[in-house]
Amino acid sequence: MSVLEIHDLHATVETPEGTKEILKGVDLTIRSGETHAIMGPNGSGKSTLAYSIAGHPKYEITSGTVTLDGEDLLEMSVDERARAGLFLAMQYPVEVPGVTVSNFLRTAKTAVDGAAPALRTWVKDVRGAMDNLKMDQVFAERNVNEGFSGGEKKRHEILQMELLKPNIAILDETDSGLDVDALRIVSDGVNRAKESTDVGVMLITHYTRILNYIKPDFVHVFVNGQIAEQGGPELADRLEAEGYERYLAGAK
Amino acid sequence: MTSTDVKGPESAGDPVANEVVGGAAGAAPVLAQEVISEEDRGRGKGPKLEDEGIAVKDGKPSAATRGERHRSFDVAEFSRPTSKNEEWRFTPLRVLSPLFEDLATEDREGDPAVDYQVSVPEGAPEVGTLAPGQSPRGEALVPEDITSAVASARTDQALHLRAPRNAELAEPFRLTAHGRDAERRSNAHIVLQTEESSTATFVLDHTGSTRMAENVEMVVGDNSQMTVISLQNWEDDALHIATHHSKVGRDARLKHIVVSLGGRAVRVNAIGEFSAPGGELEKLGLYFADEKQFLEHRIFVDHAAPNCTSNSAYKGALQGSGARSVWVGDVLIRREAEGTSTYELNRNLVLTEGARADSVPNLEIETGEIEGAGHAAATGRFDDEQLFYLRARGIPELEARRLVVRGFFAELIQQIDVPEIRQALSDSIEDELQRSMN
Numbered sequence: 287m288s289v290l291e292i293h294d295l296h297a298t299v300e301t302p303e304g305t306k307e308i309l310k311g312v313d314l315t316i317r318s319g320e321t322h323a324i325m326g327p328n329g330s331g332k333s334t335l336a337y338s339i340a341g342h343p344k345y346e347i348t349s350g351t352v353t354l355d356g357e358d359l360l361e362m363s364v365d366e367r368a369r370a371g372l373f374l375a376m377q378y379p380v381e382v383p384g385v386t387v388s389n390f391l392r393t394a395k396t397a398v399d400g401a402a403p404a405l406r407t408w409v410k411d412v413r414g415a416m417d418n419l420k421m422d423q424v425f426a427e428r429n430v431n432e433g434f435s436g437g438e439k440k441r442h443e444i445l446q447m448e449l450l451k452p453n454i455a456i457l458d459e460t461d462s463g464l465d466v467d468a469l470r471i472v473s474d475g476v477n478r479a480k481e482s483t484d485v486g487v488m489l490i491t492h493y494t495r496i497l498n499y500i501k502p503d504f505v506h507v508f509v510n511g512q513i514a515e516q517g518g519p520e521l522a523d524r525l526e527a528e529g530y531e532r533y534l535a536g537a538k
Numbered sequence: 539m540t541s542t543d544v545k546g547p548e549s550a551g552d553p554v555a556n557e558v559v560g561g562a563a564g565a566a567p568v569l570a571q572e573v574i575s576e577e578d579r580g581r582g583k584g585p586k587l588e589d590e591g592i593a594v595k596d597g598k599p600s601a602a603t604r605g606e607r608h609r610s611f612d613v614a615e616f617s618r619p620t621s622k623n624e625e626w627r628f629t630p631l632r633v634l635s636p637l638f639e640d641l642a643t644e645d646r647e648g649d650p651a652v653d654y655q656v657s658v659p660e661g662a663p664e665v666g667t668l669a670p671g672q673s674p675r676g677e678a679l680v681p682e683d684i685t686s687a688v689a690s691a692r693t694d695q696a697l698h699l700r701a702p703r704n705a706e707l708a709e710p711f712r713l714t715a716h717g718r719d720a721e722r723r724s725n726a727h728i729v730l731q732t733e734e735s736s737t738a739t740f741v742l743d744h745t746g747s748t749r750m751a752e753n754v755e756m757v758v759g760d761n762s763q764m765t766v767i768s769l770q771n772w773e774d775d776a777l778h779i780a781t782h783h784s785k786v787g788r789d790a791r792l793k794h795i796v797v798s799l800g801g802r803a804v805r806v807n808a809i810g811e812f813s814a815p816g817g818e819l820e821k822l823g824l825y826f827a828d829e830k831q832f833l834e835h836r837i838f839v840d841h842a843a844p845n846c847t848s849n850s851a852y853k854g855a856l857q858g859s860g861a862r863s864v865w866v867g868d869v870l871i872r873r874e875a876e877g878t879s880t881y882e883l884n885r886n887l888v889l890t891e892g893a894r895a896d897s898v899p900n901l902e903i904e905t906g907e908i909e910g911a912g913h914a915a916a917t918g919r920f921d922d923e924q925l926f927y928l929r930a931r932g933i934p935e936l937e938a939r940r941l942v943v944r945g946f947f948a949e950l951i952q953q954i955d956v957p958e959i960r961q962a963l964s965d966s967i968e969d970e971l972q973r974s975m976n
Contacts, residue, residue: 340930341930342926343926363929364926364929364930365929365930365931365932365933365934365935367930368930368931368932368933369932373930374930376927376930379927380923380924380927381924382924382927382928382941382945383918383942383945383946384942384944384945384946384948385941385942385945386945389941389945390928390931393933393937393941394928394931394932394933397931397932397933397937398931398932429945446931450931450932
């Protein structure tokens with residue numbers, strides 16, 4: 287049983303116009319097995335929340351706490367956070383030339399587990415996970431994200447999530463730009479991971495569509511660096527009907 | 539890695555780092571690149587073609603032709619280089635200035651400047667020596683700069699390693715030059731020879747420290763197969779200017795590999811000439827420059843005979859403040875070199891801020907009757923986003939860099955046919971990474 291606790295989190299970013307506060311006091315708790323949808327308009331700070339928790343150097347945490355199972359995540363380096371059980375599926379995964387997917391996955395698995403995976407089961411696991419995500423086996427020998435289409439990149443992110451088996455996974459707009467088929471494949475992957483590992487999921491999205499495939503337990507409306515409202519899945523239905531205007535008007 | 543593919547010269551990294559070479563860098567006189575050839579596209583092998591920038595000349599004589607550079611054994615015919623000389627404009631002349639002096643090797647009684655260890659494989663004659671002018675010395679190499687001219691003039695007896703006619707030597711010749719004093723000058727001239735239809739590998743390893751002016755002359759006999767691996771494994775304070783000059787005979791093949799990891803400043807000028815049809819030349823290079831280290835590699839492939847093939851691939855990684863690399867690749871396809879096929883590639887990977895890589899491919903073509911010609915140069919930067927991506931998967935920073943650098947060099951290292959060198963090289967690269975991470 288894992289728990290990610292975010293308390294009164296404030297974060298800033300340096301811009302040409304000076305320091306700008308993006309997160310303005312975020313409170314959120316995610317436990318194993320729970321799925322929390324974070325929904326909000328563009329520019330509300332959803333992605334900043336994801337990257338701040340993962341430890342991207344671009345964001346400075348000015349106050350607040352983030353703990354994973356009681357351990358202070360903010361004191362950890364980026365890779366320590368991942369080894370502690372945190373995973374971030376990125377919206378724009380970067381290319382890493384010269385490093386094959388197969389090599390990358392094995393290196394990451396070894397780092398996260400603290401020991402190299404047993405070769406026989408590992409090869410089988412990778413193959414099985416790729417099949418499930420409808421990824422051709424030739425992907426294993428391609429360089430990480432190099433020449434991947436948008437949909438391939440997202441499937442590759444979920445492949446890593448399935449293989450690395452994190453306790454808490456943050457999915458940053460994994461659904462953006464996917465066609466319906468790809469969305470279904472990616473969502474199936476997330477649901478499989480939820481079932482097999484009881485992972486807690488923070489599902490960051492701009493659109494309600496993905497919630498037809500991945501059922502959230504909680505929905506949080508994120509506006510202007512804060513959670514403006516929270517509720518159950520019914521809140522998503524209301525957003526579907528009304529959009530974000532109501533919250534934006536309130537924020538002004 | 540953010541990759542930029544360019545036509546002609548390219549610089550990447552920290553522009554301030556360039557100041558060490560003086561004011562001349564920056565203006566890049568290159569040949570006009572007029573014609574983009576389609577010839578190369580269908581070859582289906584070799585590196586992916588990102589770019590072609592090819593100068594087709596109409597056969598009119600021009601002083602710009604790389605093949606017309608002055609050559610002579612007479613030291614007096616050369617002047618000290620200045621940063622105004624095109625071929626020296628990237629080089630830190632002040633740092634390398636001791637190697638522009640006409641000085642003898644500073645051997646002392648029982649205390650040579652450089653220790654030479656040579657081992658000869660079974661089936662080969664003992665190591666011989668050659669005086670200036672004694673054949674085959676001088677058949678391939680005629681100096682084209684002052685350092686090379688001094689190295690030749692100041693070496694009375696050149697080491698001569700020879701594979702006899704029809705011999706197939708399974709084990710390599712090994713020559714280790716170990717410098718014993720960073721303050722002492724040394725001159726060397728080495729002649730490597732494969733006689734007709736023989737096969738041999740030569741490994742030259744440079745270790746320790748000295749200020750070395752060196753010539754490596756390769757006489758590749760008709761229908762023979764020569765592999766040369768020159769390792770610059772110097773200590774951090776060594777200075778080294780080397781000229782490698784090969785002449786590839788009819789239907790002969792030379793694989794020439796340069797690996798530069800050590801030294802304060804190292805410049806290797808590797809010239810390959812085809813003297814008869816049917817020759818094949820492969821030039822591979824690998825370098826890793828770290829803090830305050832300067833590594834320069836120049837190649838010149840002279841297609842002076844028809845139906846010859848050349849392939850050049852150099853890759854370099856740089857990390858640390860003041861790490862600097864230069865690659866200049868000149869290929870000349872002369873009027874008579876019909877049926878030529880040539881490709882050259884340079885890739886650089888800049889791992890940290892404050893490092894700088896320059897890359898200048900030049901292709902001169904004097905005949906249209908060729909099989910194919912192309913070049914590519916690109917410099918990529920291992921950036922914060924890549925590092926973040928790998929670390930967000932639990933991979934520690936050093937391991938992340940290792941992963942990227944290993945991947946970058948892998949295909950080159952695989953082409954080195956001597957297994958223990960392959961292994962030693964992988965280990966050395968790990969050391970380089972480890973060292974500058976601390």
